Amino acid sequence: MGLRDDQVERYSRQILLPHVGGLGQEKILAAKVLVIGAGGLGSPAALYLAAAGVGRIGVVDSDKVELNNLQRQVLHSTKTVGELKVESAKRTLAALNTDIEVIPYNMRLTSGNILDVIKGYDIIVDGSDNFPTRYLVNDACVLAKKPLSHGGIFRFDGQAITIVPGKSACYRCLFPEPPPPGLVPSCQEAGILGAVAGVIGVIQANEVLKLILGIGDTLTGKLLIFNALDSSFRSVKVPKNKDCPVCGEKPTVTRLIDYEEFCSLRRKDAK
């Protein structure tokens, strides 16, 4: 397809990289990435993917921008408070890079719609903020064989893992089931340092770019653990689990599950 002059100029600093080059940039421009959640993780992830020139970026979120989001959700700004997050996200990303297509999905993912949404994308980024969505996204990506970059944050902690279905461990190989309602506090109740979301979201963008380019080693088969207080990165091994409920030898999860929503704050919001 070849790159236009303005594309050569815009992406010159990454085209210079021996691992990227013109061909690598063409791969990035042809890539379709779905970012689930335009929040703390989805914001930095989508910004870096858009800046790098990912040709089509889908953004899924059902919320509106609130003032208390702005401390970490850098896609949004003071003047977009009250707008749909996906519309605010689309404008920010389109302003950053006119070269790409941004598709907003103002919806909450469910077992009934997720496969249709992820169908049109090569790679999925999970930046959602609750366990039911995270397990739904993992299971859907395993069933649809879509590579998934998972990130999670809590207070000063962050986690990231990359899942290539059929090849590496999935999220249920790591944690077979979500916690029951009420046992784990949500972000809204527990708090989060904005920069922690930035660190993990940018790691997710980096994972996606490596998957697109086919370079380096991704976080497949290992969980990266970041702690902001001691600035430490550690990783632990995550082997494929033959007893995994969704990708093991005898799967018990053979269709998608809508887990009970257990964040009481969110339940109240939804009404």
Added chain:
Amino acid sequence: MPIKVRIPTPLQKITNNQADVTVKSKNVRELIEDLNKSFPGIKERLCDEKGNLRRFINIYVNEEDIRFLKMDATPLKDGDEVSIIPAIAGG
């Protein structure tokens, strides 16, 4: 040299805000009991009523998940580092 146990943020309330504690346990089962003696209530956060490790919390000895070693019979030796890692969902 004792065994260092890394306590995840959600459980640090129980450990008086300590991010790591040390124990001298011989295996993971003993470690959970020893932790519970020093920090009552931590066991029920880690294990269900039957005493099995909860399915959204993992224990690692060094970099290895005990589910792929000998579960709670996984032996511990001086200098090992144990990490308790729960699923976190914030975004």
